[in-house]
Amino acid sequence: MRRPTPLNSRPGKNLKMEKNSFVKPRGFLEKLKNIFSSGPAREHIEDVEEALIEADIDLEIISGILEAIKRDKISDYEGVKKLLKDIFSDSLNQPSVAPQALKKVIILCGINGAGKTTTAAKLSGIYAKNGGKVIFAAADTFRAAAIEQLEAWAKASGTRIIKGIDGGDPAAVVFDAVKNAKNGGCDMLIIDTAGRLHTKSNLMLELGKIKKVVLKDYPEDEIDTLLVIDANTGKNAFSQAKEFNESIKLTGVILTKFDSSAKGGSIIRIAHELRLPIKYMTYGEDAGAISVFDPQEFVDKLFD
Amino acid sequence: MFENVSGKLYDVMRKIRGTGVISEKNIDDALKDIRMSLLEADVSYKVVKSFIESVKQRSIGEDVLKSVSPGQQFTKMVQDELASFLGDKNSGLDTGRRPMLYMLIGLQGSGKTTTAAKLANYLIKEKNTPRVMLVGADTYRPAAKQQLEKLAAAVGAEFYTEEHDDPVKIAVNAYKSLETKAIDAVIFDTAGRLHVDAELLEELKKMKAAIPFTEILLVADAMLGQESVNVAKNFNDAVAITGIILTKMDGDARGGAALSMKHTAGVPIKFMGTGEKTDRLEPFYPERIASRILGMGDVVSLVEKVQQSVTAQDAKKAEEKFRKANFNLEDFLEQLRQMRKLGPMEEILKMMPGGAGLSNLNIDEKEMSHIEAIILSMTRRERNHPEIINASRRARIAGGSGVKPERISRLLKQFAQAKKMMKSMGKRRHNIPNFGGDFPGGMGF
Numbered sequence: 001m002r003r004p005t006p007l008n009s010r011p012g013k014n015l016k017m018e019k020n021s022f023v024k025p026r027g028f029l030e031k032l033k034n035i036f037s038s039g040p041a042r043e044h045i046e047d048v049e050e051a052l053i054e055a056d057i058d059l060e061i062i063s064g065i066l067e068a069i070k071r072d073k074i075s076d077y078e079g080v081k082k083l084l085k086d087i088f089s090d091s092l093n094q095p096s097v098a099p100q101a102l103k104k105v106i107i108l109c110g111i112n113g114a115g116k117t118t119t120a121a122k123l124s125g126i127y128a129k130n131g132g133k134v135i136f137a138a139a140d141t142f143r144a145a146a147i148e149q150l151e152a153w154a155k156a157s158g159t160r161i162i163k164g165i166d167g168g169d170p171a172a173v174v175f176d177a178v179k180n181a182k183n184g185g186c187d188m189l190i191i192d193t194a195g196r197l198h199t200k201s202n203l204m205l206e207l208g209k210i211k212k213v214v215l216k217d218y219p220e221d222e223i224d225t226l227l228v229i230d231a232n233t234g235k236n237a238f239s240q241a242k243e244f245n246e247s248i249k250l251t252g253v254i255l256t257k258f259d260s261s262a263k264g265g266s267i268i269r270i271a272h273e274l275r276l277p278i279k280y281m282t283y284g285e286d287a288g289a290i291s292v293f294d295p296q297e298f299v300d301k302l303f304d
Numbered sequence: 305m306f307e308n309v310s311g312k313l314y315d316v317m318r319k320i321r322g323t324g325v326i327s328e329k330n331i332d333d334a335l336k337d338i339r340m341s342l343l344e345a346d347v348s349y350k351v352v353k354s355f356i357e358s359v360k361q362r363s364i365g366e367d368v369l370k371s372v373s374p375g376q377q378f379t380k381m382v383q384d385e386l387a388s389f390l391g392d393k394n395s396g397l398d399t400g401r402r403p404m405l406y407m408l409i410g411l412q413g414s415g416k417t418t419t420a421a422k423l424a425n426y427l428i429k430e431k432n433t434p435r436v437m438l439v440g441a442d443t444y445r446p447a448a449k450q451q452l453e454k455l456a457a458a459v460g461a462e463f464y465t466e467e468h469d470d471p472v473k474i475a476v477n478a479y480k481s482l483e484t485k486a487i488d489a490v491i492f493d494t495a496g497r498l499h500v501d502a503e504l505l506e507e508l509k510k511m512k513a514a515i516p517f518t519e520i521l522l523v524a525d526a527m528l529g530q531e532s533v534n535v536a537k538n539f540n541d542a543v544a545i546t547g548i549i550l551t552k553m554d555g556d557a558r559g560g561a562a563l564s565m566k567h568t569a570g571v572p573i574k575f576m577g578t579g580e581k582t583d584r585l586e587p588f589y590p591e592r593i594a595s596r597i598l599g600m601g602d603v604v605s606l607v608e609k610v611q612q613s614v615t616a617q618d619a620k621k622a623e624e625k626f627r628k629a630n631f632n633l634e635d636f637l638e639q640l641r642q643m644r645k646l647g648p649m650e651e652i653l654k655m656m657p658g659g660a661g662l663s664n665l666n667i668d669e670k671e672m673s674h675i676e677a678i679i680l681s682m683t684r685r686e687r688n689h690p691e692i693i694n695a696s697r698r699a700r701i702a703g704g705s706g707v708k709p710e711r712i713s714r715l716l717k718q719f720a721q722a723k724k725m726m727k728s729m730g731k732r733r734h735n736i737p738n739f740g741g742d743f744p745g746g747m748g749f
Binding site for chain 1: 340343344345346348349411412413414415418444445446447448450451453454455458498499500525527528529530531532534535552554555556557558560561580
């Protein structure tokens with residue numbers, strides 16, 4: 001078993017891949033508990049609203065929750081907790097979420113600074129752990145030194161990398177990588193694309209082109225197209241997911257920087273409305289700081 | 305439902321304005337909508353609360369109800385209050401003492417390295433400080449130093465780093481190197497770190513203790529959610545930031561984080577990043593962001609953009625046509641071409657009042673080319689009097705422009721609608737006393 005060595009391990013920060021391996025800096029809705037120690041829920045409707053808003057949960061979902069509390073005359077913390085757990089689990093457990101199967105190709109996309117390159121490295125760790133042979137495609141030819149960044153990770157973990165030149169055509173890099181992956185007996189191709197704002201239509205078209213290149217050699221169901229979203233993002237996360245989904249048809253989402261005290265509540269609307277599964281979450285700078293996302297565990301953790 | 309908050313707000317304000325009558329109930333309704341709009345824009349819950357409270361107080365104190373045009377006055381008051389929450393005026397960089405020493409800090413992926421290059425470019429091109437040095441003190445992210453080095457070369461700045469993993473040492477040595485170098489400004493690029501990472505905040509404190517920074521600037525993503533308050537608070541508590549740079553403002557985030565962070569840290573927002581290229585750094589204008597956060601569109605920026613790409617004469621001609629609504633397809637074509645000079649339609653529409661509600665409107669640039677081709681295939685007379693276009697003319701135009709005849713009917717219908725809209729906009733102009741003046745362009749209520 002080969003584990004990628006973290007490039008710059010910080011003392012005391014070596015998180016392992018096992019579940020429950022990290023603790024949120026602050027309990028997600030711990031606030032709620034305190035609220036209810038002093039009276040029935042209906043009297044605290046505003047406090048409940050505050051706690052939910054501060055978790056970046058969508059306003060419409062919140063208004064539904066508040067109405068349910070009033071309608072069902074829920075009066076204690078346990079009741080509210082159960083209601084929230086039910087609603088969140090329902091949203092996150094989409095029927096479209098098939099059990100995780102390892103796909104042959106992963107395309108990572110997202111806005112600038114979401115954490116795509118680091119996530120690429122982390123994902124390669126998971127697949128390498130399962131004995132798979134991974135190839136990276138360094139398809140971010142735009143940002144200065146993006147290729148070097150992925151290269152550094154590749155070197156540390158002994159992963160093969162296909163790259164082009166700065167400013168080159170990313171689709172051409174992907175074309176080479178696909179050919180290499182097909183011929184070189186590789187089990188997994190991870191494509192790191194340039195960060196792009198979902199509002200730039202020309203860049204979204206470029207992304208479509210990249211997928212088309214992959215589709216020439218791999219059937220759709222062997223490709224995971226994953227959007228990388230920063231847990232610190234607010235309402236815009238939904239807008240990102242919606243636009244990327246329309247452009248490139250996502251198969252899931254990866255939530256990054258979850259070791260922040262941000263609650264990441266924005267994924268609830270994404271899962272609920274776009275029926276997209278959240279596949280992984282990451283929580284640190286070391287190569288091992290990634291977990292398969294488990295909706296139940298996530299929801300349980302909200303109330304720890 | 306809440307995506308249309310700005311639309312709803314628009315309606316409420318239009319009602320108030322239209323009747324000229326305002327009641328306490330009106331104000332309460334409007335405040336409710338403003339509250340939702342701010343929350344939807346990611347302004348922190350507590351900041352929204354105190355903002356609404358302060359508007360309420362002012363509306364009572366200023367006796368809005370009794371004023372001559374209460375609707376307008378209320379609108380302006382909300383705008384003003386928001387702008388003042390955001391900081392009264394745009395305050396540039398502190399450039400008092402040479403060499404200037406700026407440190408950039410922030411979360412991972414907020415855009416520090418790109419911003420460092422943009423700041424260097426700004427200092428070199430616009431501040432007459434040609435000798436700028438960029439210091440690569442991000443020893444954590446792989447290739448972060450190389451990224452900065454490449455960008456430094458691109459903007460014509462010097463670059464300094466060392467090949468080891470101690471960022472404090474790199475920063476201090478860079479500072480010491482100034483004794484023997486003629487440098488006007490130094491920008492220290494640090495590693496991204498979480499605001500809850502005590503160990504790494506400690507590292508920033510060490511740098512601050514060793515170097516007399518002119519400014520410590522927090523680089524923050526405009527898309528930040530409710531966490532923005534804690535981000536601003538923790539970084540400020542650790543090293544006392546002197547300003548904020550808001551990045552990725554070219555996206556469609558409403559940027560409520562700006563309000564939260566300004567309010568929390570009490571420091572000005574100095575710049576905003578509006579693109580990936582090194583010249584996309586703009587001064588921060590509170591009143592513009594105020595209307596963006598409220599979902600009212602960024603009219604001032606739109607006006608400026610138009611002014612940059614449309615000559616005064618063109619504009620006057622168009623305005624004339626606009627008002628008289630004797631607008632024909634020839635003018636439409638011209639407008640279309642001018643609009644396209646401004647940039648992608650989607651971005652322009654978003655700047656318009658009420659444009660936030662149009663975000664679902666998908667404008668296809670290819671579609672615009674089709675429209676252009678169709679109009680070009682018409683005779684002059686057809687362009688001036690589109691009503692004469694019958695089936696045979698339509699077939700001819702379709703042949704000439706390579707589209708289906710139905711597409712031409714659709715365009716004519718769209719044009720008729722646009723003309724109607726212009727008529728009503730022409731009327732509305734009377735309510736807007738000073739387009740582009742100091743009261744930001746009749747914010748369109």
